[in-house]
Amino acid sequence: MTDGEGIFPLSALPVDGRGTVAGFLETEITPRLRELGFSRGVAVECVGRNPGGGMSAYKLRGSVIALRREDASSVILEVLPSSTEENGDGK
Amino acid sequence: MENKTTYTVALAGNPNVGKSTVFNALTGLRQHTGNWTGKTVSCAVGYRDIPEGSLRLVDVPGAYSLDPRSPDEAAAAEMIAGGGDIGRAEAVIVVCDACCLERCLIFALQVINTGIPTVLCINLVDEARRRGISVDTEKLSRLLGVPAVPCAARRGEGLDVLCREAVALARYAEEKPAVTEDIESVSCRAERVSRQCVRTDGNSGEREKRLDCILTGKYTAYPVMILLIAIVFFITLKGATPLSDGLQWLFTRLIFWTEAVLLNVKLPTWIVSALCDGILATMFRVVAVMLPPMAIFFPLFTLIEDVGYLPRVAYNFDDTFKRCGACGKQSLSMMMGLGCNAAGVTGCRIIDSPRERMIAILTNSFMPCNGRLPVLAAFAACLGTMIGAGDMFETVAMCLFLSMGVFATFGVSAFLSSTLLRGEASSFTLELVPYRLPKLRDVFVRSALDRTVFVLGRAVAVAAPAGLVIWTLVSCSYGGVSLMEHLTSLLDPIGKILGMDGVMLSAFVLALPAAELTVPLMLMGYSASGDVVLSSAMSTEAFAGLSAVNLLCAMIFTLFHWPCSTAVITVYKETHSVKWTLLSVLVPTGVGCALCAFVNLLFSLPLWT
Numbered sequence: 001m002t003d004g005e006g007i008f009p010l011s012a013l014p015v016d017g018r019g020t021v022a023g024f025l026e027t028e029i030t031p032r033l034r035e036l037g038f039s040r041g042v043a044v045e046c047v048g049r050n051p052g053g054g055m056s057a058y059k060l061r062g063s064v065i066a067l068r069r070e071d072a073s074s075v076i077l078e079v080l081p082s083s084t085e086e087n088g089d090g091k
Numbered sequence: 092m093e094n095k096t097t098y099t100v101a102l103a104g105n106p107n108v109g110k111s112t113v114f115n116a117l118t119g120l121r122q123h124t125g126n127w128t129g130k131t132v133s134c135a136v137g138y139r140d141i142p143e144g145s146l147r148l149v150d151v152p153g154a155y156s157l158d159p160r161s162p163d164e165a166a167a168a169e170m171i172a173g174g175g176d177i178g179r180a181e182a183v184i185v186v187c188d189a190c191c192l193e194r195c196l197i198f199a200l201q202v203i204n205t206g207i208p209t210v211l212c213i214n215l216v217d218e219a220r221r222r223g224i225s226v227d228t229e230k231l232s233r234l235l236g237v238p239a240v241p242c243a244a245r246r247g248e249g250l251d252v253l254c255r256e257a258v259a260l261a262r263y264a265e266e267k268p269a270v271t272e273d274i275e276s277v278s279c280r281a282e283r284v285s286r287q288c289v290r291t292d293g294n295s296g297e298r299e300k301r302l303d304c305i306l307t308g309k310y311t312a313y314p315v316m317i318l319l320i321a322i323v324f325f326i327t328l329k330g331a332t333p334l335s336d337g338l339q340w341l342f343t344r345l346i347f348w349t350e351a352v353l354l355n356v357k358l359p360t361w362i363v364s365a366l367c368d369g370i371l372a373t374m375f376r377v378v379a380v381m382l383p384p385m386a387i388f389f390p391l392f393t394l395i396e397d398v399g400y401l402p403r404v405a406y407n408f409d410d411t412f413k414r415c416g417a418c419g420k421q422s423l424s425m426m427m428g429l430g431c432n433a434a435g436v437t438g439c440r441i442i443d444s445p446r447e448r449m450i451a452i453l454t455n456s457f458m459p460c461n462g463r464l465p466v467l468a469a470f471a472a473c474l475g476t477m478i479g480a481g482d483m484f485e486t487v488a489m490c491l492f493l494s495m496g497v498f499a500t501f502g503v504s505a506f507l508s509s510t511l512l513r514g515e516a517s518s519f520t521l522e523l524v525p526y527r528l529p530k531l532r533d534v535f536v537r538s539a540l541d542r543t544v545f546v547l548g549r550a551v552a553v554a555a556p557a558g559l560v561i562w563t564l565v566s567c568s569y570g571g572v573s574l575m576e577h578l579t580s581l582l583d584p585i586g587k588i589l590g591m592d593g594v595m596l597s598a599f600v601l602a603l604p605a606a607e608l609t610v611p612l613m614l615m616g617y618s619a620s621g622d623v624v625l626s627s628a629m630s631t632e633a634f635a636g637l638s639a640v641n642l643l644c645a646m647i648f649t650l651f652h653w654p655c656s657t658a659v660i661t662v663y664k665e666t667h668s669v670k671w672t673l674l675s676v677l678v679p680t681g682v683g684c685a686l687c688a689f690v691n692l693l694f695s696l697p698l699w700t
Contacts (some may be wrong), residue, residue, distance in 0.1 A: 027520035031274075035156040037194045039278040048298070048303055051312045052410025055419075057303070057523050059296060061282070062191035066406050066521040068413070087389060 010075035017075030098261035104186035108152030141538035146687030189219035193285035209265035217243040222295035333385035342375035369562025382606040384461040390538040397529035416508025428458035462606035555603035590644030651683030
């Protein structure tokens with residue numbers, strides 16, 4: 001993956017992968033996601049998957065939210081160059 | 092000089108921030124649950140007196156935003172932002188979790204924007220300290236323009252200061268004009284403020300990651316869950332039995348004593364009998380059988396909830412439920428149903444989608460509650476003795492039947508979601524809360540007290556009238572035969588089709604108010620005396636006249652039949668619909684009748700020689 005490239009849905013983030021929220025697809029769940037802290041520029045980390053694989057856990061703004069794959073695809077992430085900064089998580 | 096004025100203050104915040112702990116710590120036992128008039132939402136209201144004034148605290152339902160998405164959140168918004176018929180609070184305490192302050196600030200900022208006098212309670216600072224997180228509450232207060240009080244509610248730290256701030260606000264602060272700000276801007280501000288006030292050393296969240304590897308891992312998640320449920324079950328049943336026996340012993344003596352006293356006072360025998368053998372015996376039986384298991388199961392369940400494990404259960408099960416057209420959170424209402432089906436039905440509120448909530452409500456009675464488990468166990472023990480099986484039979488049978496209930500839940504949920512309750516899989520979010528050590532003693536005391544009140548209330552309201560009805564049926568005759576026998580004969584043909592008989596079926600019918608009455612009613616029906624013997628101990632010799640098929644069908648019917656009256660009333664309260672309440676009765680009954688008739692037919696075929 002080259003620097004700056006790589007716009008992908010949250011559902012495609014592998015476990016232990018990190019990214020920054022770039023935007024949203026407006027769906028039923030998007031307003032709720034915004035309330036939970038998903039907003040442009042926020043750093044997100046995928047911290048795990050459930051046994052069946054249909055839900056994944058995402059850490060952002062210090063808390064962990066689990067989403068179904070279909071719902072996670074409403075959030076668009078990007079991997080910024082040198083995005084290994086501790087930006088926003090661990091708070 | 093003490094100020095005697097009472098100020099109404101709302102206690103708000105995100106879910107899972109320890110709001111209940113703050114509420115309970117502030118109000119102790121001076122609290123009650125109230126219904127906002129005209130709304131379906133209930134809330135807890137409590138009181139706390141300090142020299143500066145009295146607080147009337149309203150525990151507003153947890154919410155992520157003031158944008159109402161459910162009746163709960165709408166009521167919360169009305170209390171904070173005004174504009175409804177609930178009436179606005181005079182001040183708000185917003186409880187925030189110090190470990191995820193940034194997310195909590197999103198809600199806090201929305202509350203501040205409404206203009207209502209606000210104080211922030213930065214809770215769980217002890218937990219934050221343990222994880223290397225520190226919050227500069229003074230700077231936070233300066234940046235936001237509202238007081239911010241650090242607290243550790245489960246240790247009682249910071250609560251006095253919090254009260255004083257709240258009262259001072261309610262007393263002196265003025266409402267400011269509301270500010271409209273969109274959520275993106277609020278989120279940005281939350282991040283900016285948090286970055287300036289929160290310091291983290293090290294990676295908090297390590298504990299969760301390590302534990303979740305086991306608790307939600309691909310191969311370990313299910314075994315752990317099954318083990319946990321088995322342990323809870325084991326402790327409940329083993330702990331409850333001696334307590335139930337003890338209470339039964341005590342109550343039997345109480346009835347003898349009351350009987351003697353009343354007869355001494357020359358009350359007519361039939362009144363004494365109606366009172367003692369009918370009303371008191373039934374009430375006491377219900378309390379003796381239900382109270383011990385409930386007083387053990389529910390505190391254990393609350394403990395698991397407070398530790399933070401429950402969201403993981405919903406997380407692990409979601410895929411299975413999704414395939415049935417339902418939601419992972421249904422697993423939680425099912426677990427509550429194991430304690431009490433009425434509580435399970437109320438627990439379905441956590442499911443956001445109305446369609447999925449209804450599926451959960453209609454299938455909740457497939458989980459045998461604390462009242463039905465002893466009935467199942469009694470039949471299983473009988474069956475085991477009859478077919479000459481070993482000691483393990485009862486345990487194996489119980490496990491088998493519990494699994495049957497689970498599979499039935501999946502099957503019927505899938506059926507409902509492709510017929511009566513068709514729809515798309517819903518979207519929902521699940522917060523995997525941080526693991527915390529709850530205050531054991533508080534959890535146990537409070538939960539046990541709540542359940543005791545429930546059981547006693549039910550004994551008076553439901554069991555007492557039921558006892559009178561049963562006594563009347565047994566003691567009154569028509570045409571030389573007791574009314575009870577008329578009932579049994581009437582139901583006998585249907586009973587036979589279902590592999591049972593009239594006595595068993597009547598027992599199930601009359602046990603509508605409380606499943607605990609099933610076995611005593613059957614014993615009464617089979618005993619030759621025709622006396623009301625509800626207070627006698629269970630003896631399996633009375634079942635000697637039954638066949639193995641009878642017992643098997645009885646077990647199946649115990650698992651799948653109409654919910655108890657309390658559960659049915661709760662369904663109506665939750666759905667406000669006669670149609671769905673009727674369905675909640677018909678669905679399990681239908682399954683039960685079908686299965687029993689099938690099993691009966693199967694065993695009556697000439698295949699078994």
